[in-house]
Amino acid sequence: MTARHVVADEKEATLFLADGTPLTAQVVPSAYPADLVFLEVNGLPAGPSLTAAEATPGSGLFTVGADVGRQQIRAYDPGRTVALPAPDHPLARLHHTAYSQPGNSGGALVDAEGGLVGIVASGGEGRFEAIPAAALTALAAQSGTDFAEASAEIGAAVRICTTLVEDHQARPGRLDDQQAKAIATACGRSGNRQLFDLAGQTLGRGGAGEAAVALFERGLAEDPNAINTRLGLVITHHLLRDYEAELPHLHWLMDRAGDDLQVLRFAIQAGTWGGDTALARRAFEHLKQVNPQTAPAAERFLNQPPPRPPKLAN
Helix, strand or coil: CECHHHHCCCCEEEEECCCCCEEEEEECCECCCCCCECEEECCCCCCCCCCECCCCCCCEEEEEEEECCCCEEEECCCEEEEECCCCCCCCCCEEECCCCCCCCCCCEEEECCCCEEEEEEEEECCEEEEEECCHHHHHHHCECHHHHHHHHHHHHHHHHHHHHHHHHHHCCCCCCHHHHHHHHHHHHHHCCHHHHHHHHHHHHHCCCHHHHHHHHHHHHHHCCCCHHHHHHHHHHHHHCCCHHHHHHHHHHHHHHHCCCHHHHHHHHHHHHHCCCHHHHHHHHHHHHHHCHHHHHHHHHHHHCCCCCCCCCCC
16 A cells, blocks of 8 residues: 555556565555555565554554665654544544654554554654554445546546645745635645645745635644644734634644744744733743743743734735
8 A cells, every 4th residue: 555645646656675676556546535545566575464553642653664865664763642543533643753754655654563553644843644554444445446437536636736736836936816726626626634734835825825724724624633734724824914813723732732833933923912912921931941042032022022913815
């Protein structure tokens, strides 16, 4: 198996064995909306069998993937479970701190006993996500030739979304209405929360704040424990100078990512300009502990805040 965004709408993929031998795999059509797809390959040598397992709060986890620098498959330094998949959210992910590199999507996330607890999906800034191993049952139920049409539509949306986002990253600037609509539509149709986040970031930077907010909110509806998604929403509201809209998300982030300097900075600013002085003071007190060298500037802001910038019209 691998991550859907790795193959998009390709019908074949090339696998490399540990010794570098390439094998051609067929992508199994799937209507499963999460970022996961099966691969079918002939001639695959026998290997170890993984047993599905469930992570527990705080449990040790390891990512297994191809280390580009070392040119070998390895288990990275261990991390731990941060949040289990949110109940009653079938597409919610397992959140953890086990390191992985870009390009490791589709790799294995295992526990200390070698049980497969998830499939590497995305991450960054020390926060990583995996699709829980339990999702493989749902993937199997929605995979096969009967799902070819739906699979092609999802795959095309993934490809178009990725292309549009990468094009704008290469040539940043303000998006016109047609460009913003194209990104929001394609990435929304992908059903992929990682692409919701990337598109939201692109739309926010490109001046399409309302469209960005909509994608981030859709991502949170799918997985309310997604720290990076929630932080992306906070940043977008901050760019729009809609400080009041940030406040509930910043309270949530302070409880779960309170050591993050970006969270603390936004909490101080939005709390001050948005009328939540308790939040601003809480963030400042914590800032003094985790990054004391920045505390004097933050204290000056709290004691003599500049005029609130006016809210921007999207």
